[in-house]
Amino acid sequence: MPELPDVEGFRRTLVSCAQGRRVERAEVADPGVLHGVTAQGLKREFKGRRFAAPRRHGKWLIAPTDGPTLVLHFGMTGRLVCGADSEPVGRFERVAFDLDDGHRLGYEDQRKLQGVWLAATDADVDRILGDQGPDALSLSRAGLDRLLAGRHGRVKATLTDQAVIAGLGNLLGDEILWQARIHPRRPVNTLTDEEHDRLHTALREVLRASVRVGRVPDDPDWLTGRRDDPDPHCPRCGRPLHRARIAGRTTLWCPHCQQDDA
Numbered sequence: 001m002p003e004l005p006d007v008e009g010f011r012r013t014l015v016s017c018a019q020g021r022r023v024e025r026a027e028v029a030d031p032g033v034l035h036g037v038t039a040q041g042l043k044r045e046f047k048g049r050r051f052a053a054p055r056r057h058g059k060w061l062i063a064p065t066d067g068p069t070l071v072l073h074f075g076m077t078g079r080l081v082c083g084a085d086s087e088p089v090g091r092f093e094r095v096a097f098d099l100d101d102g103h104r105l106g107y108e109d110q111r112k113l114q115g116v117w118l119a120a121t122d123a124d125v126d127r128i129l130g131d132q133g134p135d136a137l138s139l140s141r142a143g144l145d146r147l148l149a150g151r152h153g154r155v156k157a158t159l160t161d162q163a164v165i166a167g168l169g170n171l172l173g174d175e176i177l178w179q180a181r182i183h184p185r186r187p188v189n190t191l192t193d194e195e196h197d198r199l200h201t202a203l204r205e206v207l208r209a210s211v212r213v214g215r216v217p218d219d220p221d222w223l224t225g226r227r228d229d230p231d232p233h234c235p236r237c238g239r240p241l242h243r244a245r246i247a248g249r250t251t252l253w254c255p256h257c258q259q260d261d262a
Contacts, residue, residue: 002074004058004136004167004207009214010072010080011056014063014105017082018051021099023065030094033107033115035128042118046070046097057135058166062125068118071128075113081106136167137207141200148188148196155191155199156184157247170249171216171224176202177253178223178236183260184251190261227252 002010026046028039037045049065056062061080063070072080081090085104089096095116096106107116119125134143147164158164160173168176177184180202182195191199210216218225223241226232232241234254242255 001076001169001171002059002078003169003172003210003216004056005172005210005213006079006215007056007059007061007074007167008137008211010061010074011054012214013080013082014051014054014061017103018063018097018099018105019053020050021101021103022050023047023097024100025098027096027098028094029089029096030112033094033109033112035115035117037118042095042116045118057129058132058162059169060129060132060166068120069125071117071119071125072107073114075109075111075115077111078107078109078114081108131163132166133162133164134166136165136172136203137211139165139200139203141197144200144203145196148191151188153188154184154246155182155186155188156249156251158188160247160249170251171227172206172210173249174227174252175216175223176206178258179206181257183255183258184246184253185260223252223254 023046026043028042031039034042045068049067052064054061054063059073061072082103082105085098085102090106090108092108092110093106094109096104098104117128119128133147151158156173156177159168159176160170180198182199216224221235223235226235226241233239234241234257237254237256239254239256241252243250243252
């Protein structure tokens with residue numbers, strides 16, 4: 001599932017492929033991914049437009065042009081790809097932009113759980129993004145403390161709530177908590193100052209490493225690298241890992257390294 005590091009990778013794809021380029025033609029293979037605009041409206045609005053510098057907020061990618069702004073969310077299976085417009089179209093390409101240098105920027109998504117929006121103004125962008133917390137990559141230790149202050153929910157559910165912190169999904173939530181040695185079921189209001197330190201350090205280091213490669217690494221020294229093992233063991237202590245549903249998501253943790261002290 002695309003999380004903050006993946007979307008940052010898609011932002012870089014858009015920069016290298018399309019920033020400053022003129023759209024010769026927009027194509028819509030599946031209008032089911034469009035929100036608030038028709039296929040004909042998207043084609044009309046983007047013909048002749050130039051992409052400006054994109055930005056990311058959490059799991060959202062905001063791609064302005066010299067006219068309207070394209071707003072993209074990648075759901076569980078979406079991605080942004082760039083190739084020559086002469087190359088075969090991807091099986092799950094839903095929307096594409098043929099550019100003036102012969103490249104094609106494509107939005108692909110197998111499951112179509114989110115999609116593409118069109119915004120005329122900054123206020124429209126804010127409305128589309130909805131109630132988003134600060135971007136996770138921007139959080140200072142003091143900022144994290146402010147966000148967690150007064151909350152009583154479980155820490156895994158809190159970290160992955162986009163209205164609290166934007167950009168953290170299931171993989172990042174588990175990895176950060178494992179590296180911080182905090183049990184995912186711990187109530188936020190029971191965390192000590194030392195655990196706040198560990199949590200912020202792990203958040204910063206996991207995000208920085210993940211952003212460098214454009215995804216959450218499947219390094220065998222990371223929890224993420226063991227998720228798909230049939231009998232997963234902790235990369236740190238070698239003991240068996242546990243799985244359970246927490247906040248509606250399959251959660252992985254080490255009961256030895258992440259003891260529930262609450």
